[in-house]
Each structure stands twice: as C-alpha cells, then as structure tokens.
Amino acid sequence: MGNKFLIYIFTLGFLTLSQAQKKKITLEDIWQGSFRTEYMDALRSMKNGTDYTVLNFNRSPRSSSLDKYNYETSEKVETIVASSGDVPFFSSYTFSKDETKVLLATEIEPIFRHSRLGVYYVYDVVGKNIIKVSDQKIQEPLLSPDGSAVAYVQNNNIYVFDLASRATKQITLDGSKGAIINGVTDWVYEEEFAFVRAFAWNSNGSKIAFLRFDESNVPLYAMDVYGQNLYPFQYEFKYPKAGEENATVSLHMYDVSAGNTSDVDLGNAYYIPRIKWKNNPNELxxxxINRHQNHLKMYSVNAKDNAVTLLHEEKDAAYVDITDDLTFLPDDSFIWTSEQDGFNHIYLYGQDGKLKNQVTQGPWEVTAYYGYDEKRKRIYYQSSENGSINRGVFSIGANGKKKKTLSAKQGTNGAAFSASFTYYINTYSSATAPYQFTLHQASDGKQLKVIKDNNTLDQKLESYELSPKEFSTISINGNDLNMWMIKPADFDPSKEYPLLMFQYSGPGSQQVANRWLGSNDYWHEMLASEGYIVACVDGRGTGLKGRDFKKVTYMNLVKYETEDQIAVAKKLSKLPYIDENRTGIWGWSYGGHMSTNCLLKGNDVFEMAIAVAPVTSWRFYDTIYTERFMRTPAENPAGYDDNSPFNYPELLKGKYLLVHGSGDDNVHVQNSMRMIEALVQANKDFEWAIYPDKNHGIYGGNTRLHLFSKMTKFVKENL
Incomplete structure (x- = not known):
C-alpha cells in the first residue's frame, strides 16, 4: 500500500510538473496572430478536372500569385500570374468561362459586410498582357462568358467595358446615391439576403439581367464619424427598420447588341432575393418572396419577350429561408433544397417545375450542396447525418439511391470537387484538430494524399495549456440540447468553480460544433487556465435539429432562448463542482441581447453578464431579418416589447458590462444608448464602453486586444 501511495504521489507530482511547464494562452497570443492557421485560399477546380488553382500570398515582400496544381500529384504545374512589374498585388481572382482571361482585384476597400470597392485588371492568360478595367474604383465586375467584356457598377450605374476596343458603355443613367441603385443591392439586401451583385450575364453574353432599387422613400440613418478631424461628420445611408418602408425593387433586361433595356413585370413581387440564368440563354x-417571407415563388422569364411563368413555389407557416442551393442541370431541370418535410433536404424537379423525386431524406440536415455529376448522375453534398455537431461528405444517385459515405471522420468535413468529379479536396477539422487538407477520390472517398496539415500549429499548441471541449447533451424544457464544456486542465471534481456561459442563440445558428478553435475559443481556453469553467448550449431556435425546433421561436425572438439559458444555468449550478453563486454569461450581437436578457430575467441565477454590440429592441433592427421572424411591430407589438431589456431595467441586480462600436452600421449604437439611459434612470450601477468609429466587428489595430482585456478584467473582478 505504501508503494502504491508513493507511485500515486510521484505520478501526481509529474502531472503537476508537466502541466506547470505548459504556457498559458495570453490575450496577445490570440490577437497578435500567434495561432494563425494555414488555409488553401480561393481553391477552384479548372475546367479540365485534372488541375486546380489556389491564391498564394507572401508576407515579406508582400506579393500574391495565382498558381495551378495537379490533383493527382498535388505538385505545382505553373504560376498563371503573379504580382510584379505591371501586375499589382491582387487579393482575389475570377476566371472567364473559357479560362482564357482572369479578373484580378486590387486596392480593395470595404463598404459594408460583403460589398467592396476596388481597382480591377483583366489578365490575358494566353497573351500574357494585362488591362485595367477602370481608373476609378468600381464594384462587382463580372467577365462576359466569352471573356470579351466586363460589366461592373460605378456610382450606382452599370457599365460594360469592351476589352478589344477599350471602350466603356454606360447602360443605366439614373443611378443616384440614396435614391436609385442599379446592379448592386441596397444595405438590407446585402446584409440579410447575403448578396451584392444584382446583375448577371446570360450563358452566351447576349443579355444582362439586373435589379434596380428605388430607395428614395427608405428612412435615412446617420451616424457620427469622429476620425482625426477637427469636426466629426455624419455618414448617412438608407436603413429600413422593422415596419418601415423598403426600397421598391424591379427587374430589367439589357440587350447587349441592341443596346436597349426593357422591364420585366413580376406583378406584386415585394422582395427579389435571387436571379439566376438557366443554361438556355433565353431563360432566366x-x-x-412576400414581405412576411412565408411565400416564395420562382418564376421563369423568357428573355425574348419578357413573358413570366410560375416555375415553383413554397409556403411555410413561419418563413421560407433563402439559399443558393439552386442548380440547373443541362436540360434545365433543377436541384433545390427545402425544409418541406421537416428537415433541409435535396429535391429534383423537372424543367417544367414538377417534382421528380426527393433525393435525400432522414432526421438530419443537408448543410451544403456541392454539385451534380452529369456523367454518373450523382449528387454530392455535406450533411449532419453523423450527428448535428458533425459534418460529413456524401454522394447519392439523382434517383435517391446508392448513397455513399465519402468523408465521415468525427468532426467537420467539407469538400471542393474537381470539375470532372474525379477528385475532391477535403477540409477537415475538429475541436482538437486544426485544419487538414487532403486529396480524395470522388468515387469512394479514398484518401490519396495529405496536402496541408497545420502540423506546425499543432506542435506549437503542445506547449500551451489547453483543455479539450467536452461535448454532451443536456435535457432542458423538454429538449435534449447540444452542449460543450471546457474545464481547467487541473480540474478537481471536489472543488467548486465559477461558470461562464457563452451563446449566440440566433435562428438557425450553431455554436456547439465539432470544429477547430476560433478566437473566442482561445479566450475561453485562457479563462479555463485561470480557473473558470466555460460552457455553451444551443437552445431552442438554433439550427441543425429540424424545422420545428428552429421555428418554435417565431413571433417571440429571445423569449424561449432566454428561458433555455436560464434553465441551463440552474441545472449546471447543481453540479457539485460548480459554484452556484458565481454564474456569468456573455454574447455578441444576438448573443448580447441574450446575455442582457438573461441577467435581467434570470437575476436570481446570473451574477454577471457581458453584452457586446447587442440588440436591445427589435424595433431598431432591419425589416428583412426582423420581420422574417417577428412580422411587423404593428402586427406583433408584444413580441417586440416583452423581451426588450430597456423596458425592465429595474430587474438588474448583477454586474453588467455593455460594449458597442459607435460606427456599427448593422446593430446601431442606438440600441446600447437606449439601454444605458434606461439603466441610468433606474439608478443602476453598470459598466459600459464605446469604441469610436468601430463597426459591428469592433476590430482594427489594437481594438480587439483592448476589448478582450477589458472583458477579461471584468470577468476576473466580478465572477
């Protein structure tokens, strides 16, 4: 017994010593790039199906190159173009359909979340010469199918630049800031329908279809920009808040050879979230979708006479999601995804819009559609059928038979297929494995080669104190909710630890996922090394558990989500190793709304909360997002007000930190200002911070380091 005791003491001492030798993660490590992960940037298959291209960057000297690699060997075949001499540094690329031209983006300047201004060049792959498209910064340039011209938007008008003659033709004339937008989306479409380019060439380059936005009657939002000047100035843009007027959107057709534009009559269409040409150049x-976003229609437009016919429609008691999962096959039959059976699945329709068959089915979700192999009649996709926190890659016959598992290693698998569907490059990560890029056969998923594995990062992290996420489920309010928990590396179940909960909770979102660490995860690891337990639970309304689980929050955003997080905190606090008197919660954006609500409505459960860039009233947020889940304030006033925390500031008992960027174009700082005023008038003590001119991401320079330093200090002092 004595020997066993000595062995135990020795082992315990060894483990303690080895743990003590590990470095603790610091905020500087996180925000100054110590854990930078290597990727394969802008990976795309060449049309030949045997090669792929990747955009490579060098930090010193700063340079970029577009390189071609062979799938089978993974060896570089050639550098197609590199920045040097007449070719400036470029940050993205797009090939013409025949791959004889490549469009290069330089001097990129962000506008909002997706939109960019830039100087663009066309590089001739055969002739090895380069042409600047415009001397001015432009938006969303797009090569014609034959690579002879580039269409783009400048100052809300559409232009076409002919590469041979170097002539530019303006095809819309009425573009005006704050009034008329041609060819790109307004703010709310960009943010909520997630696209910017609102024009498209047909398959032979004879027509350009485009959207026109008349935002003249959309209310104006203005925010002060402080900058370095003596006087601040106001940045103004049109932002339709819930219940307010949206831009009037219309569809138009430009005939390239005739040089004229015609209108397409879509009746009483309210939103036009997608346009896409079929393979037939005369079919668009x-x-x-209607304002309530519960009735989607897909029309077919005959480009010869602009005749409109209904091709497909979907209705839902709550809302219909807009996705990019639409693929027209060679005969213009089409593949589509839908939640109509309760889970997101793939469907095959004929060119006449009649259903041929449901391709996938089961109590799991298709999470990405990768493509259709015409030769083998197979569809490739990603799904959660190996568990909602995991992602696997699969193939299946277009008839819904002979499904094959291609990549199903526990974790998150994603795929980029060759044009011939002979190969695919698999991107894999898990909560314990950084990104790995491997080459596989598309026929059976057999791994052929490791391309990039991030071993350098993996080895570096071995010297740091890390605790793996523990995945589980927790039964809350009649549902088994996904959860992860991070415990201190020297966790002792006989001790009590403070608990910090993290969540986002937005509709269809997922934070509990078996994937590699993000910056928040590294911060959570750092807190665990300081003696905190960190946990995250995806409550009702989040994604990957079916339509009904996701849409139960319809008309009552944040109500059920808040109830779930409060119930989680109560249940976890009963664990013997959790100190029930030291429970905190934090979140960003929707999660900031949640953490604020939890602290107020769960004031007997939570002692502390941090809210970063929170919504505090859905009345302040935009039409498309908010009305999708809540309808308008006039239709649902209680849904808007019963869970807006500045309506009950007197409930605050715990410690509260509120943070916002004054330049947030998305969740306006107005949300935090109203919350601050309500708390002041209720004479409540709290802390707050405003980051001048910072947007919803609150970053730039040392901003994130400063923000997380403040958050860390607040956690340590109050939890």
Whole structure:
C-alpha cells in the first residue's frame, strides 16, 4: 500500500510538473496572430478536372500569385500570374468561362459586410498582357462568358467595358446615391439576403439581367464619424427598420447588341432575393418572396419577350429561408433544397417545375450542396447525418439511391470537387484538430494524399495549456440540447468553480460544433487556465435539429432562448463542482441581447453578464431579418416589447458590462444608448464602453486586444 501511495504521489507530482511547464494562452497570443492557421485560399477546380488553382500570398515582400496544381500529384504545374512589374498585388481572382482571361482585384476597400470597392485588371492568360478595367474604383465586375467584356457598377450605374476596343458603355443613367441603385443591392439586401451583385450575364453574353432599387422613400440613418478631424461628420445611408418602408425593387433586361433595356413585370413581387440564368440563354429564373417571407415563388422569364411563368413555389407557416442551393442541370431541370418535410433536404424537379423525386431524406440536415455529376448522375453534398455537431461528405444517385459515405471522420468535413468529379479536396477539422487538407477520390472517398496539415500549429499548441471541449447533451424544457464544456486542465471534481456561459442563440445558428478553435475559443481556453469553467448550449431556435425546433421561436425572438439559458444555468449550478453563486454569461450581437436578457430575467441565477454590440429592441433592427421572424411591430407589438431589456431595467441586480462600436452600421449604437439611459434612470450601477468609429466587428489595430482585456478584467473582478 505504501508503494502504491508513493507511485500515486510521484505520478501526481509529474502531472503537476508537466502541466506547470505548459504556457498559458495570453490575450496577445490570440490577437497578435500567434495561432494563425494555414488555409488553401480561393481553391477552384479548372475546367479540365485534372488541375486546380489556389491564391498564394507572401508576407515579406508582400506579393500574391495565382498558381495551378495537379490533383493527382498535388505538385505545382505553373504560376498563371503573379504580382510584379505591371501586375499589382491582387487579393482575389475570377476566371472567364473559357479560362482564357482572369479578373484580378486590387486596392480593395470595404463598404459594408460583403460589398467592396476596388481597382480591377483583366489578365490575358494566353497573351500574357494585362488591362485595367477602370481608373476609378468600381464594384462587382463580372467577365462576359466569352471573356470579351466586363460589366461592373460605378456610382450606382452599370457599365460594360469592351476589352478589344477599350471602350466603356454606360447602360443605366439614373443611378443616384440614396435614391436609385442599379446592379448592386441596397444595405438590407446585402446584409440579410447575403448578396451584392444584382446583375448577371446570360450563358452566351447576349443579355444582362439586373435589379434596380428605388430607395428614395427608405428612412435615412446617420451616424457620427469622429476620425482625426477637427469636426466629426455624419455618414448617412438608407436603413429600413422593422415596419418601415423598403426600397421598391424591379427587374430589367439589357440587350447587349441592341443596346436597349426593357422591364420585366413580376406583378406584386415585394422582395427579389435571387436571379439566376438557366443554361438556355433565353431563360432566366427569378425568386420573389412576400414581405412576411412565408411565400416564395420562382418564376421563369423568357428573355425574348419578357413573358413570366410560375416555375415553383413554397409556403411555410413561419418563413421560407433563402439559399443558393439552386442548380440547373443541362436540360434545365433543377436541384433545390427545402425544409418541406421537416428537415433541409435535396429535391429534383423537372424543367417544367414538377417534382421528380426527393433525393435525400432522414432526421438530419443537408448543410451544403456541392454539385451534380452529369456523367454518373450523382449528387454530392455535406450533411449532419453523423450527428448535428458533425459534418460529413456524401454522394447519392439523382434517383435517391446508392448513397455513399465519402468523408465521415468525427468532426467537420467539407469538400471542393474537381470539375470532372474525379477528385475532391477535403477540409477537415475538429475541436482538437486544426485544419487538414487532403486529396480524395470522388468515387469512394479514398484518401490519396495529405496536402496541408497545420502540423506546425499543432506542435506549437503542445506547449500551451489547453483543455479539450467536452461535448454532451443536456435535457432542458423538454429538449435534449447540444452542449460543450471546457474545464481547467487541473480540474478537481471536489472543488467548486465559477461558470461562464457563452451563446449566440440566433435562428438557425450553431455554436456547439465539432470544429477547430476560433478566437473566442482561445479566450475561453485562457479563462479555463485561470480557473473558470466555460460552457455553451444551443437552445431552442438554433439550427441543425429540424424545422420545428428552429421555428418554435417565431413571433417571440429571445423569449424561449432566454428561458433555455436560464434553465441551463440552474441545472449546471447543481453540479457539485460548480459554484452556484458565481454564474456569468456573455454574447455578441444576438448573443448580447441574450446575455442582457438573461441577467435581467434570470437575476436570481446570473451574477454577471457581458453584452457586446447587442440588440436591445427589435424595433431598431432591419425589416428583412426582423420581420422574417417577428412580422411587423404593428402586427406583433408584444413580441417586440416583452423581451426588450430597456423596458425592465429595474430587474438588474448583477454586474453588467455593455460594449458597442459607435460606427456599427448593422446593430446601431442606438440600441446600447437606449439601454444605458434606461439603466441610468433606474439608478443602476453598470459598466459600459464605446469604441469610436468601430463597426459591428469592433476590430482594427489594437481594438480587439483592448476589448478582450477589458472583458477579461471584468470577468476576473466580478465572477
């Protein structure tokens, strides 16, 4: 017994010593790039199916190159173009359909979340010469199918630049800031329908279909920009808040040879969230959806006479999601994804819009559609059928038979297929494995080669104190909710630890996922090394558990989500190793709304909360997002007000930190200002910070380091 005791003491001492030798993660490590992960940037298959291209960057000297690699060997075949001499540093690329031209983006300047201004060049792959498209910064340039011209938007008008003659033709004339936008989306479409380019060439380059936005009657939002000047100035843009007027959107058709534009009559279409040409150059598909976003219609437009016919429609008691999962096959039959059976699945329709068959089915979700192999009649996709926190890659016959598992290693698998569907490059990560890029056979998923494995990062992290996420489920309010927990590396179940909960909770979102660490995860690891337990639970309304689980929050955003997080905190606090008197919660954006609500409505459960860039009233947020889940304030006033925390500031008992960027174009600082005023008038003590001119991401320079230093200090002092 004595020997066993000595062995135990020795082992315990060894483990303690080895743990003590590990470095603790610091905020500087996180925010100054110590854990930078290597990727394969802008990976795309060449049309030949045997090669792929990747955009490579060098930090010193700063340079970029577009390189071609062979799938089978993974060896570089050639450098197609590199920045040097007449070719400036470029940050993205797009090939013409025949791959004889490549469009290069330089001097990129962000506008909002997705939109960019830039100087663009066309590089001739055969002739090895380069042409600047415009001397001015432009938006969303797009090569014609034959690579002879570039269409783009400048100052809200559409232009076409002919590469041979170097002539530019303006095809819309009425573009005006704050009034008329041609060819790109307004703010709310960009943010909520997630696209910017609102024009498209047809398959032979004879027509350009485009959207026109008349935002003249959309209310104006203005925010002060402080900068370095003596006087601040106001940045103004049109932002339709819930219940307010949206831009009037219309569809138009430009005939390239005739040089004229015609209108397409879509009746009473309210939103036009997608346009996409079919393979037939005279057929355009157009998706429209009503203001409630519960009735989607897809039309087919005949480009010869602009005749409109209904091709497909979907209705839902709550809302219909807009996705990019629409693929027209060679005969213009089409593949589509839908939640109509309760889970997101793939469907095959004929060119006449009649259902041929449901391709996938089961109590799991298709999470990405990768493509259709015409030769083998197979569809490739990603799904959660190996568990909602995991992602696997699969193939299946277009008839829904002979499904094959291609990549199913526990964790998150994603795929980029060759044009011939002979190969795919798999991107894999898990909560314990950084990104790995491997080459596989598309026929059976057999791994052929490791391309990039991030071993350098993996080895570096071995010297740091890390605790793996523990995945589990927790039964809350009649549902088994996904959860992860991070415990201190020297966790002792006989001790009590403070608990910090993290969540986002937005509709269809997922934070509990078996994937590699993000910056928040590294911060959570750092807190665990300081003696905190960190946990995250995806409550009702989040994604990957079916339509009904996601849409139960309809008309009552944040109500059920808040109830779930409060119940989680109560249940976890009963664990013997959790100190029930030291429970905190934090979140960003939707998660900031949640953490604020939890602290107020769960004031007997939570002792502390941090809210970063929170919504505090859905009345302040935009039409498309908010009305999708809540309808308008006039239709649902209680849904808007019963869970807006500045309506009950008197409930605050715990410690509260509120943070916002004054330049947030998305969740306006107005949300925090109203919350601050309500708390002041209720004479409540709290802390707050405003980051001048910072947007919803609150970053730039040392901003994130400063923010997380403040958050860390607040956690340590109050939890």
């Amino acid at each position: 598909s157009v998706q429209t």
